[in-house]
Amino acid sequence: MELLEYQVKEWFREIGIPVLPSQKIEHPTDLKRLKINYPIVLKSQVYGGERANVGGVRFAETTIDAIAAAQSIFNLPILGELPEVLLAEVKYDAEQEFYLAVVLDTAVCRPILLGCTQADIDWESAGEKMQHVVVEQEFSPFYARRLALKMGLQGALMQSVSAVVEKMYQLFVEKDLDLVEINPLGVSSSDQVMALNGNVNVNERAIARHPDLAEMARKMVTRHSNIDFKPHLGNWDGVELHGKIGILGNGTGSVLATLDLVVNAGGKPGICLNLRHGFPTDTSPTTFCDRLDKALNILAGDKSIQVILINFLGSLPQVEEVVEVIANYVPHHKNDRKPQVLRSNNGSKSRRESHLPRLVVRLAGSEFDAARKYLATIKTSSDTSIVVIENLDEAVVEAVRLVKLTSHKKF
Numbered sequence: 001m002e003l004l005e006y007q008v009k010e011w012f013r014e015i016g017i018p019v020l021p022s023q024k025i026e027h028p029t030d031l032k033r034l035k036i037n038y039p040i041v042l043k044s045q046v047y048g049g050e051r052a053n054v055g056g057v058r059f060a061e062t063t064i065d066a067i068a069a070a071q072s073i074f075n076l077p078i079l080g081e082l083p084e085v086l087l088a089e090v091k092y093d094a095e096q097e098f099y100l101a102v103v104l105d106t107a108v109c110r111p112i113l114l115g116c117t118q119a120d121i122d123w124e125s126a127g128e129k130m131q132h133v134v135v136e137q138e139f140s141p142f143y144a145r146r147l148a149l150k151m152g153l154q155g156a157l158m159q160s161v162s163a164v165v166e167k168m169y170q171l172f173v174e175k176d177l178d179l180v181e182i183n184p185l186g187v188s189s190s191d192q193v194m195a196l197n198g199n200v201n202v203n204e205r206a207i208a209r210h211p212d213l214a215e216m217a218r219k220m221v222t223r224h225s226n227i228d229f230k231p232h233l234g235n236w237d238g239v240e241l242h243g244k245i246g247i248l249g250n251g252t253g254s255v256l257a258t259l260d261l262v263v264n265a266g267g268k269p270g271i272c273l274n275l276r277h278g279f280p281t282d283t284s285p286t287t288f289c290d291r292l293d294k295a296l297n298i299l300a301g302d303k304s305i306q307v308i309l310i311n312f313l314g315s316l317p318q319v320e321e322v323v324e325v326i327a328n329y330v331p332h333h334k335n336d337r338k339p340q341v342l343r344s345n346n347g348s349k350s351r352r353e354s355h356l357p358r359l360v361v362r363l364a365g366s367e368f369d370a371a372r373k374y375l376a377t378i379k380t381s382s383d384t385s386i387v388v389i390e391n392l393d394e395a396v397v398e399a400v401r402l403v404k405l406t407s408h409k410k411f
Contacts, residue, residue: 004045006087007216008198011175017167017182019195025086028070031063039091040066044073044083051078059091079256080243080263092194094186098151099130100165101181102172104203111135111172113147113165119184139169157191164193175213176206243268244306244403246299246357248292250276250313258311261393267400270305271298289321296329300357306406308357309399311392313364323371326361326386358402359386362395 003011009019021036034040044056051057056078060066070086097119105112113133121129131150133143144165148158168180181199188194207213245267249255255274262269275291286294299305310326363372376388387402389395 002047003200003202003216004047004085005043005197005199006045006085008200009087009195011171011200012167012195012198015167015171015174017164017171017195018193019198020090020092022087022089025070025088026084028067028074031066031070031088034063034066034088036088036090038062038066040088041091042066042069042073043087043089044076044078045085045087046078046081046083054078056083077263079260080269092186092196093188094184094194094196095189096187097184097196098161098187098193099181099183100161100168100185101179101183102165102168102177103181104178105134108134111139111169113143113169115147115151115161115165117151117153121183135169139173141166144169155191157187157193160191160193161185164195171200175200176203176209177201178203242304243270244304244406245399246270246302246305246308247272248295248299248308248310248312249274250288250311252276254311254313258309258392258396261396262309262400265396265400267396267403271302273298287318287321289318289325292322292325296325300329305357307399307402308359309395310359310361311364311395312362312368319368319371323374326359326375329359358406360395360399360402361386361388362390362392363388364390364392 006022006024009022012019023030023034023036025031025042039059039061042058042060044051046056055076056073058069058073060069066088073086074083076082096117099114099116099119099121101114103112103114104110111134113135114130115132116130118129131147133147133150135143141162144162145158147165148161151161153161164182164185168182171177172180177200179199179201182195182197183199184196186194186196202213243262245262247255247258247262247269249258249272252274255272259269259272273295275288275295296308299308312322361375363375372388372390375386387395387398389398
């Protein structure tokens with residue numbers, strides 16, 4: 001579960017990480033009662049990244065400018081999502097900007113401290129610049145100072161950065177987090193530091209242990225969806241919007257990229273799930289096939305989903321079993337396609353089949369050659385369409401087309 005920036009900074013402030021004076025803005029007229037000093041920066045509070053590049057971050061010198069900027073940001077969709085609140089924050093001039101993070105490394109099952117003296121990181125070459133320290137035993141300030149020293153910091157700046165890292169780790173443990181990130185950490189000319197932006201990901205399996213987090217999760221889902229709250233849907237391994245195209249992927253990057261392409265193609269994403277990790281409700285270890293089968297049933301049970309877009313790339317465990325799960329989805333649900341009698345407002349009756357989303361499957365990689373050929377034969381032996389496409393752009397276009405086709409279909 002991912003938090004919005006204003007929520008993250010509330011946590012930062014409570015635990016002692018330095019943040020700028022700020023105020024939550026729920027309507028442009030709130031800026032008439034602004035309690036912080038100009039100049040300010042207004043930030044869209046959405047889960048999509050790169051908001052600054054699309055106009056989601058704007059500076060303002062006066063109240064009139066701020067209201068105009070806020071009106072524009074409130075009406076600016078980012079990854080198909082309109083902000084419900086903005087964050088107004090005092091403008092800060094930084095001499096330097098750093099990157100800091102505490103992350104749970106599942107490969108070594110230990111927390112890792114990350115630090116870089118550049119905030120604008122090229123992640124493909126980040127290994128050359130990013131410093132890291134593995135927290136191998138019980139945490140102590142030694143680990144934070146070691147990271148600061150590896151970053152090349154000295155004197156007061158080393159002490160300031162170390163203190164921030166200690167607080168980040170404290171928050172990481174107290175809230176059962178998978179990630180605490182500050183990007184950027186602003187550094188003034190007097191070596192004072194300030195968390196200018198933050199990101200937090202909550203371990204979804206830990207939500208039940210924290211009543212405040214459970215309440216936040218419930219509000220997140222019910223605010224953006226008409227279906228009941230499902231604790232296995234979070235904003236890191238899952239995103240629940242209110243569109244008609246459900247998305248399944250085998251990595252966070254692939255899911256978000258697919259979501260972005262769907263929006264750009266004029267479609268509206270619905271539930272999006274990353275199947276690389278298990279669901280928080282799982283009480284025992286699960287395989288990728290288990291999660292795929294469960295995800296298909298979740299999407300099939302959502303009446304708003306009309307098309308399921310599957311985007312798997314790279315390597316997958318149990319490729320043959322994965323294909324069987326997708327193939328079995330059709331006959332498994334075929335018996336559910338019973339005619340329903342619908343009564344219109346004028347009393348006339350019409351008939352239609354019960355809900356079953358169509359499948360658009362994109363499998364990228366040479367190991368999927370046989371799988372693609374096998375799945376392509378299924379659509380000729382079933383009344384449910386399974387479209388198999390290797391090119392992601394074409395798969396997205398086809399998913400959007402099927403939704404429009406279904407929307408225009410008259411029963």
